Amino acid sequence: MTLTLQQLNSADPAEALRLLDGLYEHSPWIAEQALAQRPFASLAALKHAMVTVLAHAGVDAQLALIRAHPELAGKAMVSQSLTAESTNEQTKAGLTNCTPEEFAHIQQLNAQYNTRFGFPFILAVRGPRGTGLAKREIIATFERRLGNPVDFERAECLRNIHRIAEIRLNDKFGFEPMVGNAVWDWHEDLSRHSDPEFAEQGQLTVTYLTDAHRACAADLVVRMRECGFDEVDIDAVGNVVGRYHGATPDAPALLTGSHFDTVRNGGKYDGRLGIFVPMACVRQLHAAGRRLPYAFEVVGFAEEEGQRYKATFLGSGALTGHFNPAWLDQQDADGVTMRAAMQHAGLPATLGSIGALKRDPSDYLGFVEVHIEQGPVLNEMDLPLGVVTSINASVRYLCEAIGMASHAGTTPMNRRRDAASAVAELALYAEQRAATDGDSVATIGMLQVPGGSINVVPGRCLFSLDLRAPSNAQRDALERDILAQLRVICERRGIGLKTEETMRAAAAPSAPAWQARWERAVAALGVPLHRMPSGAGHDAMKLHEVMPQAMLFVRGQNSGISHNPLESTTSDDMELCVNAFSHLLDQLATEHKH
Numbered sequence: 001m002t003l004t005l006q007q008l009n010s011a012d013p014a015e016a017l018r019l020l021d022g023l024y025e026h027s028p029w030i031a032e033q034a035l036a037q038r039p040f041a042s043l044a045a046l047k048h049a050m051v052t053v054l055a056h057a058g059v060d061a062q063l064a065l066i067r068a069h070p071e072l073a074g075k076a077m078v079s080q081s082l083t084a085e086s087t088n089e090q091t092k093a094g095l096t097n098c099t100p101e102e103f104a105h106i107q108q109l110n111a112q113y114n115t116r117f118g119f120p121f122i123l124a125v126r127g128p129r130g131t132g133l134a135k136r137e138i139i140a141t142f143e144r145r146l147g148n149p150v151d152f153e154r155a156e157c158l159r160n161i162h163r164i165a166e167i168r169l170n171d172k173f174g175f176e177p178m179v180g181n182a183v184w185d186w187h188e189d190l191s192r193h194s195d196p197e198f199a200e201q202g203q204l205t206v207t208y209l210t211d212a213h214r215a216c217a218a219d220l221v222v223r224m225r226e227c228g229f230d231e232v233d234i235d236a237v238g239n240v241v242g243r244y245h246g247a248t249p250d251a252p253a254l255l256t257g258s259h260f261d262t263v264r265n266g267g268k269y270d271g272r273l274g275i276f277v278p279m280a281c282v283r284q285l286h287a288a289g290r291r292l293p294y295a296f297e298v299v300g301f302a303e304e305e306g307q308r309y310k311a312t313f314l315g316s317g318a319l320t321g322h323f324n325p326a327w328l329d330q331q332d333a334d335g336v337t338m339r340a341a342m343q344h345a346g347l348p349a350t351l352g353s354i355g356a357l358k359r360d361p362s363d364y365l366g367f368v369e370v371h372i373e374q375g376p377v378l379n380e381m382d383l384p385l386g387v388v389t390s391i392n393a394s395v396r397y398l399c400e401a402i403g404m405a406s407h408a409g410t411t412p413m414n415r416r417r418d419a420a421s422a423v424a425e426l427a428l429y430a431e432q433r434a435a436t437d438g439d440s441v442a443t444i445g446m447l448q449v450p451g452g453s454i455n456v457v458p459g460r461c462l463f464s465l466d467l468r469a470p471s472n473a474q475r476d477a478l479e480r481d482i483l484a485q486l487r488v489i490c491e492r493r494g495i496g497l498k499t500e501e502t503m504r505a506a507a508a509p510s511a512p513a514w515q516a517r518w519e520r521a522v523a524a525l526g527v528p529l530h531r532m533p534s535g536a537g538h539d540a541m542k543l544h545e546v547m548p549q550a551m552l553f554v555r556g557q558n559s560g561i562s563h564n565p566l567e568s569t570t571s572d573d574m575e576l577c578v579n580a581f582s583h584l585l586d587q588l589a590t591e592h593k594h
Contacts, residue, residue: 002174008046009039019172022085023050023165026068030054043173044384044576045526047166051382054158066119066157072138073098073106074120085168089125092132102135109142116146117153124163128557128570129184130170130177155380156559162382166572179284180575183276186223190216190260191268203265203565207308209238209341216260220275220300227279228286229298236353237318238302238345240275244282246295254588255359255367255547257299258539259315263307267567269372273554273574274539275300277370280578281585292585293592294365301539308332308341316539320546321358325351359546366514367543368584370552370577372569374536374562378555383530384573385580387518388551391534391541392439393475393507397465399486402496405459420449420458422495429485430465433478439533440469440478470533471507508541511548518552521583525576536562552580 003019011019013035020031034049054062070086073095090096098106113121121142127133133141145153170176191204193212198205206212220240224232229242240260246253258274278298285292301315311327328339328349342349373379378386403417427444434442446464467482469475483499490497515531522529532553540549554577557568 003172005040005043005046005173020169022083023168023172024065024161025070025083025086027065030057030065040526042526043169043175047162047169048382048526048528050165051162054162055382059154062154062158063119065161066122066154069120069122069161071110071120072123072125072142073103074110089164089167092126094132094135095125095138098135102139105139106142109139109146113142113146117150119154119157121145122157122160122164124160124167126164126167128568129181130167130571159379159382159557163570166570170572177571177575179280179578180571180573183273183280183574183578184571186276186279187268187272190219190272193219198265204262204268205264205266205307206260206262207264207305208261208303208311208314208338209345209347210308213238213261213302214345217300217302220260224279224282224298227283229282235318235357236347236350237315237323237357238342238347239315239318239357240300240302242279242282242298242300244285244296244298245291247291247293251292251294252363252365253295253297254365254585255297255299255543256369257297257301258369258371259301259304261301261303261305261307263305263563265565266563267372267561267565269556269567269569270374270562271301271304271371273372273569273577274370277574277577277581281581284578284582285585292589294588296585297364304539309338311338312537313539313542316542318354318357319359320542321355322542322545323351323354323357361547364547365588366511366548366550367540368514368518368550368552368581369538369540370554370581371534371538372556372562372567373553373560374556374567376560377532378530378553379557379560381530383528384555384576385522385525385527386530386532386553386555387510387515387522388534388553389510389515389531390470391508391536391538391544391551392441392468392470393472394466394468394503394505394537395475395479395501396467396503398500398502399463399465400498401461401463401490402498403459403461403494404457406457408455408457411457416457417459417494418457419461419495420447420452422489422493423447423461423463425489426482426486429489430467430482433481433485434467437469437474437478439535440467440474441535442467442478442482468535469507471509475507505537505541508544508549510550514548514550517584517587518550518580520587521580522552524583525579527576552577 016035017032024030030050030053033053037049040046125133193215195205195210195212217234217240221232224242230245231243233241235241256278259271303314306312309330317323330338339349401419401422403419430442434440443466444463448462449458450460467478469478519529540551543549554569554573558566
């Protein structure tokens with residue numbers, strides 16, 4: 001018999017604890033302490049209550065919980081002494097059916113892991129979709145996590161334990177995230193398209209107007225039509241535009257969307273989540289035969305990453321009237337101009353047709369975007385959703401420090417003009433300066449000694465500077481201090497300096513009314529509210545120039561890594577995201593009725 005929240009909320013303490021038996025391996029105290037927070041408004045609220053109990057329990061209790069778990073394909077499995085829940089999970093992942101070679105390899109990994117960490121390796125083997133990871137994925141994860149620092153790995157084990165508990169709780173309540181599963185599957189399906197040289201290596205890369213990119217656009221058109229959009233088109237820059245009409249023909253529209261291009265060897269969710277989540281909302285509206293008092297426009301932006309051409313935010317920029325005419329003559333690595341690529345894709349490639357894409361902001365209520373976080377914050381806090389307060393302001397420089405190349409053996413330390421050491425000193429200062437300033441970040445991502453040799457004091461050093469902060473004023477202060485310190489360092493060391501600013505973007509603070517709508521949507525799901533800035537740039541930055549905008553983040557797995565094949569999120573978190581988006585649509589509908 002499946003359990004209901006009403007049953008759980010009304011049961012006496014002993015019965016409630018019995019109903020939640022087996023969620024955490026041999027550790028009923030977690031559910032027992034969480035039950036003190038009854039009544040629970042949602043399953044998500046119950047899940048987070050248990051997360052909170054464990055977070056406050058202390059390291060000794062956390063380690064005891066980890067050690068209560070069996071090894072993967074270990075002695076307990078062989079002797080058939082696993083709990084029923086663990087047996088089910090290891091069976092679904094195929095671990096009870098290993099070849100002798102696989103079994104021996106996993107035993108070896110178990111031994112290495114225990115020696116290094118002092119506790120068993122824990123992985124939610126039913127995976128982000130709940131249907132089970134393949135054995136090769138399990139073994140690859142095992143091998144990768146052996147390199148983690150001990151404290152980080154302990155926390156990663158706890159995150160996997162919470163995921164195991166989430167799936168077990170879903171089983172008890174007979175809950176399956178059907179909408180989240182569909183959205184997860186859509187991402188998986190779209191990821192079969194990849195530029196050929198990367199597809200051969202099993203990597204996902206989709207750059208502007210390649211055959212793989214156009215195949216993605218064609219798939220999105222089909223999928224949008226299946227969801228029930230009234231109009232679906234590919235526009236003059238390759239954006240896929242779906243429109244779900246409002247109850248009246250002249251109704252203003254809510255605009256949303258994100259990009260479907262990727263970085264090289266990227267992940268499946270960056271950008272694409274922000275297309276598929278609102279599509280799932282339209283599918284639900286269409287299935288219910290429901291019209292909103294406003295139109296709903298979902299755009300799959302053709303380009304955001306700037307990978308094939310130096311034309312970042314091309315897709316969203318076309319909607320705000322910021323398409324740079326010079327881009328048409330840019331060439332990719334193979335010498336193909338953007339104009340030729342557009343013509344090959346069947347697009348008109350004229351400034352007139354592109355200029356016609358500019359939207360009139362008075363026709364729109366605003367722009368909202370959902371996006372995978374692309375960072376570790378929500379993952380570390382064990383929170384599924386985060387409300388974005390501002391997209392950070394940023395500035396980038398390419399610089400050159402010019403010293404004197406000299407013999408590494410014969411040049412005394414006090415006679416050197418070491419260009420690389422000057423930059424190294426700056427890197428440490430930049431790290432310290434950004435750390436003193438809430439939510440600011442500073443990065444030297446490229447550091448190169450041209451023609452460097454093991455026995456030569458570096459005479460030149462090329463380096464980059466990437467500075468970001470939640471407000472323009474914070475960014476400007478960070479930039480001022482770091483550049484001033486760079487000049488001081490170079491002067492003291494006798495180093496020449498060249499700096500070139502290559503990019504500057506203003507902060508895009510969320511419109512208060514729209515941020516509040518996201519906050520109400522998250523709170524309505526029973527999920528704790530967390531506000532956070534976005535350190536990454538998004539299409540919302542471009543739309544911010546012409547209309548109010550606000551964003552919602554979804555937790556990523558694997559430390560929230562992004563622009564990487566390990567980028568991942570769960571179908572449960574996707575379902576919560578769709579529910580939050582639907583709630584925002586309902587809020588807006590209520591506002592427009594009055």
